[in-house]
Amino acid sequence: xxxxxxxxxxxxxxxxxxxxxxxxxxxxxxxxxxxxxxxxxxxxxxxxxxxxxxxxxxxxxxxxxxxxxxxxxxxxxxxxxxxxxxxxxxxxxxxxxxxxxxxxxxxxxxxxxx
Amino acid sequence: xxxxxxxxxxxxxxxxxxxxxxxxxxxxxxxxxxxxxxxxxxxxxxxxxxxxxxxxxxxxxxxxxxxxxxxxxxxxxxxxxxxxxxxxxxxxxxxxxxxxxxxxxxxxxxxxxxx
Numbered sequence: 001x002x003x004x005x006x007x008x009x010x011x012x013x014x015x016x017x018x019x020x021x022x023x024x025x026x027x028x029x030x031x032x033x034x035x036x037x038x039x040x041x042x043x044x045x046x047x048x049x050x051x052x053x054x055x056x057x058x059x060x061x062x063x064x065x066x067x068x069x070x071x072x073x074x075x076x077x078x079x080x081x082x083x084x085x086x087x088x089x090x091x092x093x094x095x096x097x098x099x100x101x102x103x104x105x106x107x108x109x110x111x112x113x114x
Numbered sequence: 115x116x117x118x119x120x121x122x123x124x125x126x127x128x129x130x131x132x133x134x135x136x137x138x139x140x141x142x143x144x145x146x147x148x149x150x151x152x153x154x155x156x157x158x159x160x161x162x163x164x165x166x167x168x169x170x171x172x173x174x175x176x177x178x179x180x181x182x183x184x185x186x187x188x189x190x191x192x193x194x195x196x197x198x199x200x201x202x203x204x205x206x207x208x209x210x211x212x213x214x215x216x217x218x219x220x221x222x223x224x225x226x227x228x229x
Contacts, residue, residue: 031216040123042203042221043158090157094216101146101207101217105157 003027006091006106013081014114021076021109023091032074033092033103034058034066036085043090049074050096081113116141116208120220127194128228135223137204138186147180147187148217150203158203162189194227201225 004025013019023032034046045058047066055066063085067075078085091106117140127133139147148163164171164178164187171178175194180187191198201224205217 033216040221042120043219045216045218048216099146100148100160100163102148102160103158103217105159107157 004091004093004104004106006089006109008109009107010110012112012114015082017081019078019081019111021089021091021111023074023076023106025072025091025093025104025106027093027095027104028071029093029095029104030071031094031096032068033094034064034074034076035090035092036060036087037090037108038087046076046089078111081111083113085111086113087111116144116206116218118204118206118218118220120204120223122223123221124224124226126226126228129194129196131194133191133194133198133225133227135189135202135204135225136186137188137206137220138184139206140185141206141208142182142185143209144206146207147178148205149178149189150205150219152201152203152222154200191225194225196227196229199225199227 007022030051033048035043044060046064047058049055049068052068065077089109092103094103120137145166150158151161152158162173162176162178164180175192177190201222203222204220208218
């Protein structure tokens with residue numbers, strides 16, 4: 001779905017470095033999410049935002065922070081990356097008024113921390 | 115919050131056979147149950163969903179059934195084809211503050227269809 005984009009798509013970084021993953025959407029949705037995906041562990045929610053002034057921690061927020069710069073932009077930061085943060089990261093959006101709560105995912109960012 | 119359990123974690127079937135993936139949920143107030151499919155290297159996408167006021171919903175070769183009493187729902191794929199090979203996630207809404215909801219996902223089932 002080209003309406004939700006993520007940058008970068010792939011990133012290799014070293015332990016201790018700060019890194020930011022960015023998500024943009026043109027769907028006009030108010031809700032945005034960050035997930036990480038690890039084999040066998042499914043999609044685990046890191047942070048979510050229901051509007052620009054609302055930020056909430058998810059299941060695994062330790063070691064991460066987020067910023068909702070505008071309705072269309074939601075960034076995820078790793079202040080000091082560690083190897084066990086190596087994973088596939090997805091951004092997603094949804095519309096509060098959608099009775100299906102359907103989430104639209106970005107293409108993912110593969111992050112490797114060495 | 116909602117707790118969603120999904121089984122099995124991996125499933126291999128011969129092409130043409132049926133596949134069934136099961137999920138259980140904990141919140142009896144949950145009323146909507148979607149399934150997402152993630153093909154290799156792709157993003158998850160919604161493929162079918164069911165609301166709590168019906169027991170079964172079909173869309174061509176895929177169907178979802180819901181048992182509210184037992185709090186479980188299942189994805190059924192008939193006449194499986196190689197393109198059905200993917201990871202499938204079930205989900206259920208968990209209630210947040212002020213009546214808003216968000217999805218809680220199961221851990222996923224990797225389905226392999228053997229030609």
